[in-house]
């Protein structure tokens with residue numbers, strides 16, 4: 402996440418009312434004799450193993466263009482291969498460079514950063530359908546003032562769910578091809594998503610939707626948000642059944658223009674898709690006291706919430722795959 406520093410997301414009253422309606426709906430029992438589909442089960446152990454690895458000291462906060470970032474990239478790249486995704490072109494690695502904003506210590510501009518997106522595909526059963534891009538950024542802010550910023554929630558958690566989604570797709574393919582994107586340099590201004598859309602693997606009109614995962618592991622409130630339905634109300638009926646059977650409180654909101662820091666529309670990689678006219682759904686939790694602090698560590702994660710959040714995302718991906726035009 403790349404939220405406005407020093408401000409925490411709290412819902413405006415209107416959004417809170419909406420969240421209440423959704424949560425009431427979610428608490429109703431399944432109706433009718435036909436058993437409602439249940440969300441998939443995702444292993445908390447597998448998720449936590451990924452989260453612990455990526456947020457460990459060894460990866461040094463995964464800063465874009467740093468040795469820790471390169472280690473994280475190699476680790477995620479190898480996982481994409483083990484899962485059985487297909488590389489895009491001849492590699493999962495898609496390097497790019499950008500010049501960060503700001504001034505160096507001598508007052509001059511900052512040097513260009515070399516970064517690398519990791520992109521794979523899980524071919525769908527109907528190649529004629531527009532594709533879904535499921536994304537999570539693997540970078541975090543690295544080391545500052547001699548302290549490692551571990552980025553367990555932000556965003557080792559999203560990468561862990563991304564890998565589970567990819568494995569689920571390989572086991573049981575979606576209708577549409579899933580493009581699995583682990584973006585770099587999100588924390589430096591959504592740079593990975595910008596590079597992806599500057600040279601997409603297929604033309605943009607073949608991209609139906611971005612599902613972006615960023616900060617999914619902190620169950621401090623037991624709530625997971627799906628943002629984006631304000632912009633894309635036709636997706637709401639696809640996600641309402643997911644909310645109703647979810648084992649977390651899946652709330653809709655944080656996407657209303659004019660609500661300041663409560664509007665997450667442009668605050669992670671999905672914002673770049675939005676600006677390119679590609680619909681998005683963003684999954685994540687509200688900010689917490691460890692957001693962008695060295696204390697965003699694995700021990701703060703509620704593993705049960707994390708597994709339920711991952712299951713909810715996998716359920717949503719299937720529902721979106723089925724229901725999207």
Ligand SMILES: [Zn+2]
Nearest residue numbers: 402403555588
């Ligand atoms: Zn962040």
